[in-house]
Amino acid sequence: MTRDLAFDLGTANTRVFARGRGIVLEEPTVVALDTRSHEVLAIGEEAWRLVGRTPSYVVAVRPLREGAITDFHITERMIRLLLRQVGVTRINRPRVLLGVPSAITSVERRAVKEAVRRAGASSAHLIEQSMAAAIGAGLDVHEPVASMVVDVGGGTTETAVISLGGVVASRSVRCGGLDIDAAIQTYVRHEHDLAISERTAEAVKLAIGAATPGGAERKAEVQGRDVSTGEPRTVILAPEEVRDAMADMVDTILATVVGCLSEAPAELAQDIIYEGVHLLGGGSLLAGLAERIATETDVVVHKVANPMECVVEGTGLCLDSFDRLRPIFAAADS
Numbered sequence: 001m002t003r004d005l006a007f008d009l010g011t012a013n014t015r016v017f018a019r020g021r022g023i024v025l026e027e028p029t030v031v032a033l034d035t036r037s038h039e040v041l042a043i044g045e046e047a048w049r050l051v052g053r054t055p056s057y058v059v060a061v062r063p064l065r066e067g068a069i070t071d072f073h074i075t076e077r078m079i080r081l082l083l084r085q086v087g088v089t090r091i092n093r094p095r096v097l098l099g100v101p102s103a104i105t106s107v108e109r110r111a112v113k114e115a116v117r118r119a120g121a122s123s124a125h126l127i128e129q130s131m132a133a134a135i136g137a138g139l140d141v142h143e144p145v146a147s148m149v150v151d152v153g154g155g156t157t158e159t160a161v162i163s164l165g166g167v168v169a170s171r172s173v174r175c176g177g178l179d180i181d182a183a184i185q186t187y188v189r190h191e192h193d194l195a196i197s198e199r200t201a202e203a204v205k206l207a208i209g210a211a212t213p214g215g216a217e218r219k220a221e222v223q224g225r226d227v228s229t230g231e232p233r234t235v236i237l238a239p240e241e242v243r244d245a246m247a248d249m250v251d252t253i254l255a256t257v258v259g260c261l262s263e264a265p266a267e268l269a270q271d272i273i274y275e276g277v278h279l280l281g282g283g284s285l286l287a288g289l290a291e292r293i294a295t296e297t298d299v300v301v302h303k304v305a306n307p308m309e310c311v312v313e314g315t316g317l318c319l320d321s322f323d324r325l326r327p328i329f330a331a332a333d334s
């Protein structure tokens with residue numbers, strides 16, 4: 001039986017939801033690419049494993065690094081593999097509903113839809129990610145009362161004010177968890193002459209990274225290669241070093257939230273001040289970030305119960321009322 005599918009093609013993670021079943025796939029948005037044939041050999045965790053075991057012409061690529069399609073060809077192949085993994089065949093072609101960031105251009109929107117169709121869907125429809133997030137967080141988006149969602153993802157921070165089934169103000173910045181990892185990498189290279197991998201930098205962030213001072217004052221031991229000699233070496237990082245390394249990224253995220261609030265029409269801003277901001281996305285799990293947002297905006301911050309799954313679950317819920325919700329999809333489709 002063909003089931004409609006909901007996709008969250010995130011910069012860091014891809015999630016697929018099948019109508020009536022829930023989340024059926026959750027993988028890092030990484031492909032193992034054969035740079036000689038341009039073939040996509042594997043996706044997700046399998047891709048990381050493959051790259052470690054194969055010759056140097058097989059490399060790991062993040063096709064959506066900037067939150068939109070950066071390489072059409074690779075993305076199409078990745079979606080084709082994803083669809084196959086969730087049971088889509090030539091004769092079993094689902095409708096696919098896909099959450100997209102509000103910031104992507106109409107050219108990029110068409111490219112995403114085209115990639116999904118070419119990869120084997122019978123049709124492709126788009127929904128604003130912030131709208132999907134609000135639905136996934138259980139907010140009533142059709143009410144005349146405004147709500148605000150803040151999604152700190154891997155490659156983007158997207159904030160939106162929603163009222164009466166539409167996005168009335170939004171602001172986004174191409175900065176998220178992956179950029180914080182990159183900032184840690186750069187810091188360690190400059191200050192300790194040590195080259196560390198993206199995944200090591202992420203591990204440091206998860207272990208001792210924080211947006212606020214205080215908390216656990218544990219240090220982190222990291223392994224990398226000496227920049228001049230290429231020899232393996234270990235350094236110990238203090239929490240305040242890591243905090244300094246990522247301070248600019250955290251400030252960028254905070255400025256985006258403040259900016260969106262200031263853009264909201266005054267009467268809607270009142271609703272938000274009264275009701276609070278809903279925070280989601282993997283990047284929002286950074287220690288102290290919710291507290292910093294609350295302090296900077298003077299608004300209560302609610303952490304949603306399912307921060308990483310919220311977008312795909314909201315998109316998935318929309319599959320149940322596909323026809324009724326067409327106007328919402330159409331708004332994102334144009």
Ligand SMILES: Nc1ncnc2c1ncn2[C@@H]1O[C@H](COP(=O)(O)OP(=O)(O)OP(=O)(O)O)[C@@H](O)[C@H]1O
Nearest residue numbers: 010011012013153154155156177178282283285286
């Ligand atoms: N506990 C945590 N603390 C800090 N960061 C975290 C934590 N857990 C996950 N992350 C970060 O969350 C990011 C992934 O979040 P998410 O899956 O929401 O992104 P995405 O949807 O793929 O990206 P985008 O929405 O920007 O396209 C990664 O950068 C990861 O390091």
Ligand SMILES: [Mg+2]
Nearest residue numbers: 010153154311
């Ligand atoms: Mg996301």
